[in-house]
Amino acid sequence: xxxxxxxxxxxxxxxxxxxxxxxxxxxxxxxxSLLKSSENRSSDSHPPHxxxxxxxxxxxxQSGAPSQLELFDHKPKLKELFGEExxxxxxxxxxxxxxxxDQRSFPLAASEIGWxxxxxxxxxxxxxxxxxxKIANDICVVKSMYTEAINHDPxxxxxxxxxxxxxxxxxxxxxxxxxGSNNENLPAFVVLLSxxxxxxxxxxxxxxxxxxxxxxxxxxxxxxGHEPVLYLNNPEGMDxxxxxxxxxxxxxxxxxxxxxxxxxxxxxxxxxxxxxFRMQMSVPDAVDxxxxxxxxxxxxxxxVKTPGSYAYNCLLARKLAEKDVKxxxxxxxxxxxxxxxxxxxxxxxxxxxxxxxxxxxxLKQRGLLxxxxxxxxxxxxxxxxxxxxxxxxxxGRDHHPRCFSIWMAGAGVKKGISIGQTDDFGYxxxxxxxxxxxxxxxxxxxxxxxxxxxxxxxxxxxFRLTDVHGEVINxxxx
Numbered sequence: 001x002x003x004x005x006x007x008x009x010x011x012x013x014x015x016x017x018x019x020x021x022x023x024x025x026x027x028x029x030x031x032x033s034l035l036k037s038s039e040n041r042s043s044d045s046h047p048p049h050x051x052x053x054x055x056x057x058x059x060x061x062q063s064g065a066p067s068q069l070e071l072f073d074h075k076p077k078l079k080e081l082f083g084e085e086x087x088x089x090x091x092x093x094x095x096x097x098x099x100x101x102d103q104r105s106f107p108l109a110a111s112e113i114g115w116x117x118x119x120x121x122x123x124x125x126x127x128x129x130x131x132x133x134k135i136a137n138d139i140c141v142v143k144s145m146y147t148e149a150i151n152h153d154p155x156x157x158x159x160x161x162x163x164x165x166x167x168x169x170x171x172x173x174x175x176x177x178x179x180g181s182n183n184e185n186l187p188a189f190v191v192l193l194s195x196x197x198x199x200x201x202x203x204x205x206x207x208x209x210x211x212x213x214x215x216x217x218x219x220x221x222x223x224x225g226h227e228p229v230l231y232l233n234n235p236e237g238m239d240x241x242x243x244x245x246x247x248x249x250x251x252x253x254x255x256x257x258x259x260x261x262x263x264x265x266x267x268x269x270x271x272x273x274x275x276x277f278r279m280q281m282s283v284p285d286a287v288d289x290x291x292x293x294x295x296x297x298x299x300x301x302x303x304v305k306t307p308g309s310y311a312y313n314c315l316l317a318r319k320l321a322e323k324d325v326k327x328x329x330x331x332x333x334x335x336x337x338x339x340x341x342x343x344x345x346x347x348x349x350x351x352x353x354x355x356x357x358x359x360x361x362x363l364k365q366r367g368l369l370x371x372x373x374x375x376x377x378x379x380x381x382x383x384x385x386x387x388x389x390x391x392x393x394x395x396g397r398d399h400h401p402r403c404f405s406i407w408m409a410g411a412g413v414k415k416g417i418s419i420g421q422t423d424d425f426g427y428x429x430x431x432x433x434x435x436x437x438x439x440x441x442x443x444x445x446x447x448x449x450x451x452x453x454x455x456x457x458x459x460x461x462x463f464r465l466t467d468v469h470g471e472v473i474n475x476x477x478x
Contacts, residue, residue, distance in 0.1 A: 048448025053412025054373040058317045058328045064201050064335030067382035067397050068405035069426050070111050070345050073143050074124040077424040078110035086385045090427050100398045106385035109395045119416045128349035131357035137416040139407040144420020144429045147401045147436045152201045155379035160207045162465045169211035172327035174465045176217040182324035185282035187220040189327045192313040196334025196348045212458040216268040224308030228287045299358035311355035318362050338387050339396035369410045377406025384425045403429045412446045414478045437470035445472045
């Protein structure tokens, strides 16, 4: 039977109208759901792959690369052979930086600092770290870390993002994306900065950036001083009710914009404004250390009341951990010691030894160490030979990516042990090599995340923090 053209057009119009209305209804429901989740950040989270051992991470990053040979990796042979040439059989023609590539001689260097064994398992620690002796039974020292990067910027970027090339999400952003937050009034990822001495390697926002993830997953810097988070306070003449009115109106504009172009960044922007509004009330309390008892100050040392110091930031990290901030990243600059190493090492070790140990002891006495993972370490190590002129009181060490030391403590980590060995010169790994990607895989594992399954699709490829590498270091796991 021949169809009436007018009736057919009417049916098509009705069909299109129904579909359009349905799509707008579905879109509106999706928008409503997403906006509702922006009011409760925990709804962003994905269930962990298995039961986590750690609920949060405090990463004490020592920017500039501390010398393992002055801190954790005891090499008495360097003192015995002081000034003698590094054997070719040890160096094996391996790459060095441009700063020492034109040296005709590679004389072995050793500090005059003493060493001792501490804890139940005789953990080697130098006399630069007297307060670490108190936590020798709590930390796991990894002496066999290695990386491919030989210069600071790509090496730090590699540790923090899994790639030497900028543009990938940082560890904290990955964890924020994967696990969300347990405190809707504070960021899930907080960054604290301190400086050990003048100069040092610069730090860039890419190290705590979100990469290709939504902007809401990036780290938030808490600064010292009267304004911990920039632009958080209301402008002069505006009170909280006026700010709320402005944000409500701005939200309507963003919702209208999203309904037209469906850009996910608009939803992130809404959420960031809302988080900032909540932080106006939560941040002042989170960064207030004035009510701590004296015995807590004593744990962290004499610099603890100096805003912006490493000790101050360690205490602040504990307060943020108490408030269930998921990932707390400290950066302490100044460990780059191409010259004057013996004196600079005393300075940097003194700044960081007691606060680092104090943080472990403070977390432990509060029952927080059981589910908090604490990490201490830099981007690579230091070579066993002198850079430039060599005397017992003054020499430098060049970059050394082939082996370096870090330590881990807390949730799910074995206590009071060391893992991995290097040769008598501290130049090559002789047992249990652990790559940066292995370290990252283990960190995620302790948070209940399978690093191989934890991916994000971007530009047609599924990316992950560990790229296509990495194995969990089972020997570290308790």
